[in-house]
Amino acid sequence: MIKLGAVYVLAGLVFAAFAVLSALDRNNGKRFGNALFWALVSLSFLAGDHLGDLGNGVLVLGLAAIAGFGMLGRGQPATTSPEERRALAERFGEKLFVPALTLPVVVAFGVLVLKPIELGGQPLLDPKQATLLSLALAAIVAVAVALILLRQPPMSPLQEGRRLMDTVGWAALLPQMLAALGAVFALAGVGELIGQLVTDWIPMDARLTAVAVYCLGMAGFTIIMGNAFAAFPVMTAGIGLPILIGQFGGDPAVVCSIGMLSGFCGTLMTPLAANFNLVPAALLELPDRYAVIKAQIPTALPLLVGNLVLMYVLAF
């Protein structure tokens, strides 16, 4: 069975290459900061399970220190100029889409075809991680397709990958750091405490109020925690189950499903959902870190009201 460990080794090697190439990049005044940062990420992928909890903690402190004290620059690997790209675009034509579209095709192949395959009673891919395994496989196949079809230099995947990685910069590690913060929050019981505050202080003797508190609470809590999955158990245990389902007899499937989707409206509005909201802003080189969130709020708010109405109408 192919497990997540294989993906981690691959990621570790790729980040190690980014680190080495960063150290050699004389165009980047902060090249050793970048080299150290990506080297720590590589170490985490390759040896995270052997560092111990404290060792991993120190590693995270190192990452935060490098980013926080402005030691990260932006590498400038030699790449093609805009003029060259226009000429290449003309020459290659629609062939250029093939490697990029290889990604979704291989991912779909992995999820739909490889995932159900069993070898000697064992699944070929770890079923829980089939999507990520398929994505890693797709990344390898697509690089091969790009190199052959577009005749690019053999080092270009690593140099161009490093260029994009430096474009994202410290924001790349933020989603993982926030997931870890969520674990510390859970350990300290932050969620339960907030849930308790909400249920203690807001009277919910009318059905509409209760629906509103649950939906808005899911969204608000998600904004604070960055993740609807963290908000769901707390809000549902505090309001959904005892009041909406218990007291008012709501349909559990409707309450939970629309409740979760109210949480997703919160996800659209919080910088703590970094992989959806901040990493894209960095990837698209937007000067305003919060530009994607600002584009989403006008959809998220009316949709939240829509959820509230849908739950009120459909659940009872």
Place this chain on the structure above:
Amino acid sequence: MLTLLGVAAVVVGFAVRLNPLLVVVIAAFVTGLAAGLSPVEVLEAFGRAFNENRFVSAAYLVLPVIGVVERAGLQERARTLIARFRGVSVGPFLIGYLAFRQITSALGLTSIAGHAQSIRPMVAPMAEGAVEARTGPLDDDARQQTRAMASATDNIGLFFGEDIFIAIGSILLMVGFLATSGITVDPIHLSVWAIPTAIVAFVIHAARLILFDRRLRRRAGP
């Protein structure tokens, strides 16, 4: 109550735009210490959770191939390709992408698109190209808004499509949570009840995309 100081640290840190990685570390320490853990215990808990969540960062493996195709001119090609279809304006183009993302996510294919593998190399340049084909070169502000809208459309399509697929994480979480509370729910019911919200999300965002399209055109003048 003191444990909520960690949440406050996050809110303040993000509001004053401190480096978010530092904010997260500070918030973890504030929360842990307030909850009575020692600094070493906080660091251990944080380190363990960081290590367990490495899969979150493994998705950057798609960047090398995206970089290679960019080097060979994909963004430029995407831009000119859309300009050839004169009838396609940015609004309908992004509405089409929204529908594609919602439907494929509903079928469980959440990872076939995304910000790194589709928005940056193809969808955003095509959206920019669609605007340029009608109104001429974009100024910085309009370009950034167009890119942000392309990313927003990806998120909205993903979030309000994926919950229709019965084996997605959030559905499994709900089934498990309800089971521990003594309520048995068939996952299919949870996914069916995600459909009304998916439709409303599509209608709201599609309407916004049409307005966005008009606004860009009005800006460009007659």
